[in-house]
Amino acid sequence: MxxxxxxxxxxxxxxxxxxxxxxxxxxxxxxxxxxxxxxxxxxxxxxxxxxxxxxxxxxxxxxxxxxxxxxxxxxxxxxxxxxxxxxxxxxxxxxxxxxxxxxxxxxxxxxxxxxxxxxxxxxxxxxxxxxxxxxxxxxxxxxxxxxxxxxxxxxxxxxxxxxxxxxxxxxxxxxxxxxxxxxxxHVDTARRxxxxxxxAAGLAAGLALVLVPLGLGNSLGWPAWTWVSMAASVPVFALTWRWQRRLGARGGQPVLDLALLKVHSYLAGVGSIVAFMAYFAAFMFTLTLLLQGGMGLTAFQAGLAFAPMGVLFSLTSVLGTRLVRRYGLIVVMIGGTVTALGLGLLVATAGLGLPYVMGALMLVGAGNGLVLPQLIGAALVEVEPHQAGIGSGMLSTAQQFAGAGGVAVIGAVFFAAARDGGHVAAMRWSAAIDLGLVLIVIATVAYNRRRASRRERSRTAVTP
Known part of the structure; x- marks a missing residue:
């Protein structure tokens, strides 16, 4: 209890x-x-x-x-x-x-x-x-x-x-x-x-130089300072990375635990989550614009249109954990394929009315539930308990950064397409980009699955 x-x-x-x-x-x-x-x-x-x-x-x-x-x-x-x-x-x-x-x-x-x-x-x-x-x-x-x-x-x-x-x-x-x-x-991490x-200041400054212009750029028409700011983030991140390496080399405790980047499952998990969250955050944002701006729904009606997707996401999230324990990462690949089918259906039928859109959303929600929670679990599976806090923080930062970047970039594509062809055409363009990101997630998971199979075969071969 x-x-x-x-x-x-x-x-x-x-x-x-x-x-x-x-x-x-x-x-x-x-x-x-x-x-x-x-x-x-x-x-x-x-x-x-x-x-x-x-x-x-x-x-x-x-x-x-x-x-x-x-x-x-x-x-x-x-x-x-x-x-x-x-x-x-x-x-x-x-x-x-x-x-x-x-x-x-x-x-x-x-x-x-x-x-x-x-x-x-x-x-x-x-x-x-x-x-x-x-x-x-x-x-x-x-x-x-x-x-x-x-x-x-x-x-x-x-x-x-x-x-x-x-x-x-x-x-x-x-x-x-x-x-x-x-x-x-009370959890004793055995480290202080x-x-x-x-x-921390360098990381925050680098993120600010990227996220602030990404957040404000589209509404302001992308003035010159937004591009200068994003370019300036590169040396800031480089200097911060160099400081992290130097601090770690002399026995200090940098804000980024670079040892985690040597854990293959963690690094691969971060990469998959970045691609997934860039798609997911942008998809939620552009879909709201389609439902309210393109289809004339109220905020509450648009919210109700999201509900079946959310219910299916929740159900498959819980079910997916059991399935992955039994069948492995093939379940995540199947989930990604279901999401991809939903996005493809949205690209093809976005102009045919709300029932078709909601049908696509149900596929997307069902697929997402099989993918996202398992990516998080796979990223943390080999993380030591004393690294759990920093590992979770780095993972969450990657998620939020990817989400903000996805909204800004794919949102900019949506607004540009909407000016020329309306909300339906804009949704098709943005959903096509989302589909590409989901395919990257599937490919990454397939690669990790092959590596896991090789490791299992190696362990079996050396076992007397």
Whole structure:
């Protein structure tokens, strides 16, 4: 019972983080109207959370390794709750931007402790099941941001308008914090790594130089400073990488655990997740534009259109864990193929009406549930318990970075195509790019499956 309670507490925080990542897309028109928000400020309200969330993930993971996953998780949830309240009571765009930045930082402290605790506490057999639930809850949180967010705005609870999508986190936080203090176990990581502040600052600066222009570039027409900023990120990342190597070589503890990059399953998992998250985040974004801008649905109706996809994602996430244990990575390849078929169907039938779109979405959701949770589990399977925090932080940073980049790049393609041919043509172009990314995921998983088979044959050959 304690194990189930532990997982429920951890996943409730993960749900909040995912929910708040997506719900602002639904609330953005109301925020723009009520606070008289300009385009740039609105982009920062939507994207500022993603930036500080991504930039702080690795440091959040290191904090968990240093001070304990339980302690950092509790403080992270408390800070996330306070930041959510600050979002809900903001009276001008500047206050809301600052509150969203703080909310992202709190999420960066909170979320890495979820996978870290799962990796450190659960034995391998139970861990794969817990990671399956992690993937399922992440998918539900993403969809709930669209569905529940639209419902809350439509119901206009207590006349709060858009503020309710943030204030709803208050009762959740007040419930989770004391239960986490009671149920979460103390995990001794056997290490107390020092914080690498120069490395953390360099990583945050490099991410800012990329994510800020990606977030603002499209709405501003890609001015020269956006390209200069992204180009400047290259030397910043290079210097940060050099500092990490030097610090590690002299026995220090860099913010990036470069030893993890030598773990083949971890490196391959990161690569697969980057391709998948670039597709998934962009797909959710462009699909919302198609449903509301191209098909004239309200925010709530568009959210309901996402619901079958979310239900199938959740079901196959849980089922996929058992299937992978029995049949191996071929299940992930089948899931990727189902997703690819759904995207192909969307490309072919996007102009035929909502029923065809929803049919394609159901295939996409079913396939996604077989893929994403298993990629996360495969990435962490060989990570040592004392590296669980930093490994989870690096993995989460890669996810968020890929998601932001996918939205910016594929979103730019969508907007360019929409100007010339409308929303349906734009969705076809973006879905075709998404299909290419999913094919990369399938190819990567097939490569890893072949390597795993070779290793198994080698072990069998040398066994007397």
């Amino acid at each position: 304690r194990s189930a309670g532990t997982l429920a507490i951890l996943l409730s925080a993960w749900f909040m983080a995912q929910f708040d990542f997506f719900v602002v897309n639904v609330a953005a028109p109301s925020i723009e109207h009520d606070l008289h928000t300009g385009p740039a400020a609105l982009e920062l309200i939507v994207g500022g959370y993603a930036f500080t969330y991504a930039a702080g993930m690795i440091t959040g993971g290191r904090l968990g390794d240093r001070y304990g996953y339980r302690r950092v998780f509790i403080w992270g949830v408390a800070a996330f709750t306070v930041a959510s309240v600050l979002c809900g009571i903001a009276v001008n765009p500047a206050q809301l931007v600052v509150a969203r930045l703080l909310q992202g930082l709190a999420g960066a402290a909170m979320v890495p402790q979820v996978l870290a605790t799962i990796s450190a506490v659960y034995p391998p057999a139970e861990r794969s099941r817990a990671v399956g639930w992690y993937g399922a809850v992440g998918g539900v949180g993403s969809i709930a941001g669209q569905v529940l967010g639209g419902l809350l705005l439509t119901a206009d609870v207590l006349g709060l308008g858009w503020r309710v999508v943030f204030l709803i986190n208050l009762p959740v936080g007040l419930f989770v914090v004391p239960l986490a203090a009671w149920l979460l176990p 790594p020092k914080l690498d502040l120069p490395g």
